[in-house]
Amino acid sequence: VQLQASGGGLVQAGASLRLSCAASGRTFSGYIIGWFRQAPGKERESVAAITWSGGRTYYAESVKGRFTLSRDNANNTVYLQMNALKPEDTAVYYCAAKDLGDNWFYFGSDYNYWGQGTLVTVSS
Numbered sequence: 001v002q003l004q005a006s007g008g009g010l011v012q013a014g015a016s017l018r019l020s021c022a023a024s025g026r027t028f029s030g031y032i033i034g035w036f037r038q039a040p041g042k043e044r045e046s047v048a049a050i051t052w053s054g055g056r057t058y059y060a061e062s063v064k065g066r067f068t069l070s071r072d073n074a075n076n077t078v079y080l081q082m083n084a085l086k087p088e089d090t091a092v093y094y095c096a097a098k099d100l101g102d103n104w105f106y107f108g109s110d111y112n113y114w115g116q117g118t119l120v121t122v123s124s
Helices: none
Strands: 002-006 009-012 017-024 031-038 045-051 057-059 067-072 077-082 091-099 118-123
Touching: 002 091, 017 031, 017 091, 017 118, 045 067, 045 077, 057 067, 077 091
Parallel strands: 009 118
Antiparallel strands: 002 017, 017 077, 031 045, 031 091, 045 057, 067 077, 091 118
């Protein structure tokens, strides 16, 4: 699986961005797709995740109510809609995919496949 993340940019606080994570090489069926971010000088943190089958979701408390995940079956793409962006959302955002196997969900960070990062910069 190859993942392509895109959609980052420079915006002002309060604005919105939509990140995309497109897969090639196989479909996302049976996978969980996670979004992570890493700000300068900080550790990578989990932002959100969605199961391709069933659409079960997880959001970090820091983004709950502002970020929304969705998936496009036809284009094998997961979107992260980010609204009401704050300067503390500034980071490189990565998408990742993991085969769930028989699991219902996965809350860790040991994903099988990672995309390149896309930079989100939110100015105050």
